[in-house]
Amino acid sequence: MGAEAEERPHGAAVVVDGFGLKGPRGWAFREVSFRAGPGTLVAIEGPSGSGRTCLLLALTGRMKAKEGTAEVGGLPLPKKMAAVRRISALGHVPGVSELDPAFTVAEHLGERAMLQRRFDGSVRTFLRRPSERRAAARARIDEAVAAAGLDLDALPKGERTSVRDLERLEALRLSIALALIGRPRLLAVDDTDLKLSDADRAEAWALLRSVADSGTTVVAVCSEAPEDALRITTLDAAATAPAAETRAEDGKDAEDTGDGKDAEDASDAAATATGAPGEGDEPAGDLTEDTTEEGAADALAETGRA
Structure with a gap:
């Protein structure tokens, strides 16, 4: 019971002060400052090309900032980028963590659970019998799928449905489920509201809100943030x-x-x-x-x- 409680996700506090990242032809973003407690829904709002995805990747230890300071779960950036990557997970981020359209839903889930067990499992996990390891992996998958609100039975071919046949909202739920298999302290999602109808957009934000309410800090990139989120706006060069x-x-x-x-x-x-x-x-x-x-x-x- 105690070991299981330790595995449950607990959100990472995020503290950012004067954060900035520079590319060869200019600043991707700069002077970003905010504070978010564990289990907060943070929405990075701004037009395309304003550095939203760069900020998302910098906060998860995937890109190195050039100025300012940040801490995620008490880990300083950019000094502890590898440690931040271990406690964070990427949902949908085009070009970085994308679903393979040729894979089925079951193949994606099985592969992620296998990788999670292979690279993040404890020594005690490898000492379990194969049947116990399979049961534990299935339990993780079921937990993540439920948290993402992905109804496998409602898919055209159930778990055997190919990613290419998923609706946009279903694909978003799958990418979030894959990220949650690792029980991260921080979940990052890009292009949250891209190509979604008003109804689907409301469902997507309800999903991310429920993940945050369960204890995991959520950072999501969007074109328009919901009112109940902590809204962070990236600088639009055209406006200045x-x-x-x-x-x-x-x-x-x-x-x-x-x-x-x-x-x-x-x-x-x-x-x-x-x-x-x-x-x-x-x-x-x-x-x-x-x-x-x-x-x-x-x-x-x-x-x-x-």
Whole structure:
């Protein structure tokens, strides 16, 4: 009983302060700060290309941040990335953890349970009889499937249904079930509301809310966050560009009048408006860099996702 209780998921607190990640052509995201207690539903909201997925992967130890600090379950990032990966799990993240369309639901579940037993099992687990190990694996699968709300009997061919034949919401439930087999302290899901109807979107958020209520901290990327979630908005470069251009024009006007100090002040103001560091923090070439879609794309490309 005690050993079983220790295996049950308990959410990881997330503390983020001035977090930022930079790609070859700019910042994927920066100056992200928030605090989330165990079992919190965190929604990373923003337009496509604003660094949402990069932030998700950085918080789960899959990408290395360039500035600021973060802790997940008391583990500091980026120093303890491997340890954070062990207590977190990825649900649906395109290009990083995707379902194989040729696999059946049963094959996906069986493979994940086998990998979980092979790489994360204790020595005591390997000493069990094969029948006991199979029963334990089946119990984990059933627990994860139930937590994800995936009704196997309702699928066209039951467990033998191919992933390519699943509806979008069913595929999302399967990816979450696979992640929950490992009983993570933090669950991360990308593109939560992508290509979902209003009704399916409500079901998806109800599912993630139930996972959080059970004790697992959930971080989900979306285009529009529900009101009851802790909403984290990534910076949209397009929204800050006009402000930067206005200040750049102010700097040009000051230069035309021959007042070099005014031009320098305007340049500093532009750097502040775009979230760039002031003089002395970084080389001058970085002063006008902002969070960019190219920066996010380049950072993601380093993980194998273009």
